[in-house]
Amino acid sequence: MQITQLRLNDFRNYTSAELSFCEGINFIQGHNGQGKTSVLEAIYFLCLSRSFKTQDDTTAIRFEMPYFDIEGRFRTSSLEMSVRTICHRTEGKSVLIDKKRLDRLSELVGKFPSVVSSPEDVQIVSGSPGNRRRWIDIALSQMHGVYLKDLQEYRQALRQRNALLNSPVIRSDNLDVWDKELAQTGAKIIRRRIDFLKSFSGLAEQVYRQIAADKETVDMEYKSSIAGSEILSGWTEAGSTEKIQKIFLEQLRFGREREIQRKLSLFGPHKDDVVLLLNKKSIRDYGSQGQLKTMAIALKFAEFLYMADRLEQKPLLLLDDVFSELDWDRRTHLMNYLENAGQVFLTSADEGMKFDTQKTIRYFSVEEGRFLEQG
């Protein structure tokens, strides 16, 4: 899959811009603050109707403008489609595919798979658990449409259950059914995440070793709020959603008083975490700056390879300022991956950087929200 054209109106610092891309590497150069990342952000927005920079979509609207309007032409092996996203300050956003408005934004997710790697990704490795949950949820949603639907159902059940825990009178028979509802929807989420990590961690290790040119080990442990990891390793073998559901319910029964006291759901996939281990030690606690950065990049490249394999098409690869953070050796190792990627978008403040690659490559330079294509 590739994006051939992009139009931006009132997006970040772009008043109006049109760009056409090549099928290989699109390399966007420019000084800081000129609008390099915004191009990747716009492409990501078209693929997932969200930003990788911010949770508040309206910050991407150009200063004092009422809305942004972006459009891209996508080409897959068999067809061409246009995707347009309009985001109003007050009225929210809408997505149109071939001029037809989507009823639900979630219909978009997975249609145009993409993976972004940016400096913010270090948060996935060293930040709070919410960062890791968001990463894994977006990856899984792009690969399994049902995962996103299950996640939405889980969040609904969670909101209902929290409302009940927050109400003045809590009937235990009423809480019982919301326990079950939470466990039923939540178990599916936990199951998918565990299955994903099981097959993903080997790939992440492989990529990490190649970038770092070292024999380090990478492991991933799903740390759940509903049970300890000893029990967890049992599930991964059995892999049974029903079993997880049972353990989930037991935890809810066991923790009921605490939840009623706190008026909040304290157990479930919304509280879970993934522990990333480098050489059997938590990288979050023991990793060096360099290791954290390498891990952040390795996770995204591994995600790319994983998705390309599962989806049988190559996702767009958006690399925001990835090279500047790495030494020369690591850059070279990363470049090897790009040879086998599909369409790639790269940004760098490093002017005059040239690539030695078999792929087609197009250079752009950007200055204050305007483009100069350099051929």
Add this chain to the structure above:
Amino acid sequence: MQYTSESLERLINEFSKLPSIGRKTAQRLAFHLLKQPKEDVLVLSKALADIKEKIGRCSVCFNVTEQDPCVLCTNPKRDRNTICVVEEANDVLAIERIDQYRGQYHVLGGLLNPLDGIGPDDLKIKELLLRLNGNVKEVILAINPNVSGDATVMYIAEKMNGIPVKISRIARGIPIGSDLEFADMTTLTRAMEGRVVL
């Protein structure tokens, strides 16, 4: 803007409070009525007044009715062994339209929804359980497949635990006449999960 008639303005205001009616439609309706003969408009206004004066809830099934118990509950031709449980009275209409089901109904008046402050006591669940005397052999839960619906179904199933009455929930899956290719992924997944052995 300024209206030349206060009565007209009031009517337009009232119409636009109705679901799926905007300002423009409300105006069109009001001007339409203005052109109609007086008798016709009075028939309409009486019909409106009657729904509040004459209609109440059946004390057995809690469907809307003008007599208590309602015609469905008193009809001797209807099967007394089966109760179909629905969320709202308009669901009864939907099932009656198919002309297949000949049993009794029970209208819950909503679904469990803590966000809206609706708990078991706000629904006619106790009343349903009281109806499960010797006659009733099966309870069919015709309840929408969403998070609130699932919770309500679980609640009722839990309460019926130990009562020797068969309990079932209507199937969910691919709409008849549609194509598998066009079914959304969730529907298709649920349909696979709920597949039937032949």
